[in-house]
Amino acid sequence: MRARAAGSTVRKDPIPRIKALVFPAALLPALYLWFATLTGNLGANPIEALIRGHGDWALRFLLLTLAITPLRRLSRWGGIMRFRRMLGLFAFFYATIHLLGYLVLDQFFAWGAIVEDIIERPFITVGMAACVLLVPLAITSTRKMQRRLGGRRWLRLHRLVYPAAALAVLHFYLMVKADTREPLIYAFLLAILLLMRLPPVAWAITRKP
Amino acid sequence: PDFPGLKQSRFSVDEPPTSWESVTTYNNFYEFGTGKEDPAENAHTLVTDPWSVTVEGEVEKPGSYTFEDLLKPHTLEERVYRMRCVEGWSMVIPWVGFPLANLIRRLGPTSRAKYVEFTTLHDPQQMPGQRRTVLDWPYVEALRIDEAMHPLTLMAVGLYGRELPNQNGAPLRLVVPWKYGFKSIKSIVRIRLTEKQPQNTWNEMAPHEYGFYANVNPAVSHPRWSQARERRIGEFLKRDTLPFNGYAEQVAHLYKGMDLERFY
Numbered sequence: 024m025r026a027r028a029a030g031s032t033v034r035k036d037p038i039p040r041i042k043a044l045v046f047p048a049a050l051l052p053a054l055y056l057w058f059a060t061l062t063g064n065l066g067a068n069p070i071e072a073l074i075r076g077h078g079d080w081a082l083r084f085l086l087l088t089l090a091i092t093p094l095r096r097l098s099r100w101g102g103i104m105r106f107r108r109m110l111g112l113f114a115f116f117y118a119t120i121h122l123l124g125y126l127v128l129d130q131f132f133a134w135g136a137i138v139e140d141i142i143e144r145p146f147i148t149v150g151m152a153a154c155v156l157l158v159p160l161a162i163t164s165t166r167k168m169q170r171r172l173g174g175r176r177w178l179r180l181h182r183l184v185y186p187a188a189a190l191a192v193l194h195f196y197l198m199v200k201a202d203t204r205e206p207l208i209y210a211f212l213l214a215i216l217l218l219m220r221l222p223p224v225a226w227a228i229t230r231k232p
Numbered sequence: 233p234d235f236p237g238l239k240q241s242r243f244s245v246d247e248p249p250t251s252w253e254s255v256t257t258y259n260n261f262y263e264f265g266t267g268k269e270d271p272a273e274n275a276h277t278l279v280t281d282p283w284s285v286t287v288e289g290e291v292e293k294p295g296s297y298t299f300e301d302l303l304k305p306h307t308l309e310e311r312v313y314r315m316r317c318v319e320g321w322s323m324v325i326p327w328v329g330f331p332l333a334n335l336i337r338r339l340g341p342t343s344r345a346k347y348v349e350f351t352t353l354h355d356p357q358q359m360p361g362q363r364r365t366v367l368d369w370p371y372v373e374a375l376r377i378d379e380a381m382h383p384l385t386l387m388a389v390g391l392y393g394r395e396l397p398n399q400n401g402a403p404l405r406l407v408v409p410w411k412y413g414f415k416s417i418k419s420i421v422r423i424r425l426t427e428k429q430p431q432n433t434w435n436e437m438a439p440h441e442y443g444f445y446a447n448v449n450p451a452v453s454h455p456r457w458s459q460a461r462e463r464r465i466g467e468f469l470k471r472d473t474l475p476f477n478g479y480a481e482q483v484a485h486l487y488k489g490m491d492l493e494r495f496y
Contacts, residue, residue: 066269067251067258067465068321131469136458144456198456200319201437202266202366 038105045106049113052080053120074124077117082195084114085188086212093219096228108164111184115161122154146197153190156183188213233393235308235328243384244312250323252392254465259399260317261418262366263352263359270361275398278358278419283403289424292340299403303389305338306330310393311386316448316477318412322462327407328390333381341377341425348380349430350406351422367433373417374430375408378486384409384479410479412446443496447487448477452496
């Protein structure tokens with residue numbers, strides 16, 4: 024990223040302007056869900072719809088975040104990397120509300136029931152683990168923390184995003200009663216994004232003329 | 233109203249009914265899609281008139297009955313029942329129907345009739361959800377004969393004084409208020425009395441998750457849902473789930489001596 028700054032010329036950097044559009048766009052699903060809740064348009068079970076809606080978007084933003092590196096290789100546009108942190112933090116944002124929704128709206132702080140859920144219900148165990156894994160990534164997302172940890176250690180820590188994404192998909196899969204189509208679509212997309220990181224695949228993509 | 237002069241049943245509960253809107257838009261009826269809103273959206277393709285029900289097995293009067301013939305001898309009444317879904321939500325629904333026992337008595341069960349099996353229509357043309365094998369179609373449910381003969385067990389043809397909307401299992405469905413909702417099979421086309429315990433769809437699909445009995449029981453968790461509490465649709469805080477969904481006084485004797493942790 025710094026190398027790019029050195030090479031920049033008088034041309035104005037377009038990325039801040041694009042970011043200024045991506046940011047409100049990424050907030051739209053949340054605004055929609057909250058607005059629909061307040062106006063009573065989220066169906067017969069708004070608590071369930073609100074929690075699931077945020078969970079869906081947490082998963083989508085996780086996959087979008089994981090798509091950045093493969094897209095950079097395919098497009099050879101380094102600038103795309105500068106959206107990764109924002110997308111990752113949105114994944115964290117939606118996951119946090121998803122989790123708070125479960126703790127506050129669904130269980131209303133019934134800690135006994137919550138602990139029992141975590142221990143006894145695999146889909147909750149797995150979902151909780153995914154959320155926990157995202158916390159250090161969000162905390163160390165700032166440039167300052169990046170510098171403090173040092174590039175290598177920071178990179179190694181942020182590989183936690185892979186198990187977090189896998190657990191998030193598994194969480195969805197285990198929750199579904201019979202119709203596994205939707206979680207399997209997420210699993211398929213995640214598999215592609217991970218495959219594209221395998222050294223031979225990554226190399227082939229990058230080398231493409 | 234479609235059924236004028238309905239009598240209120242003495243089995244009705246005195247709790248505020250869930251709104252018509254919620255009862256008719258938040259449904260599990262996988263024949264029309266696996267989303268809760270899917271049935272309300274897709275069930276218009278179901279043709280409920282004409283409708284006939286095949287009666288077979290251990291009965292003296294087997295045969296194919298038209299919906300009208302099946303219904304004619306029975307006096308309909310309104311029954312406000314609690315409905316508890318295995319997923320941890322519940323409703324209070326004013327059904328219109330008649331006791332299943334009356335129908336079975338009319339059909340004349342033989343001495344070998346130990347169970348009653350029900351089958352939902354299987355027609356992917358009318359039920360688009362059946363185009364995918366989400367479940368092993370057709371949907372089948374069953375009761376022990378004493379459960380079927382219990383005065384609480386209802387054959388429903390309406391709700392809120394109106395004919396059943398398609399998404400709620402038109403034109404004829406079962407309602408067993410002390411069992412999880414999936415036992416209350418919808419859009420019935422076949423009733424079979426048997427000597428052996430029939431398979432039921434969810435039990436076959438995931439035997440460790442859904443038992444044959446499926447009695448509402450706060451003490452026995454489902455692997456994915458604690459059954460200790462439930463969210464009544466329209467309420468914010470969860471409430472405690474009652475044994476046999478609050479009907480223990482009437483039905484607990486049916487299971488005397490049974491280990492309900494094993495026979496869940």
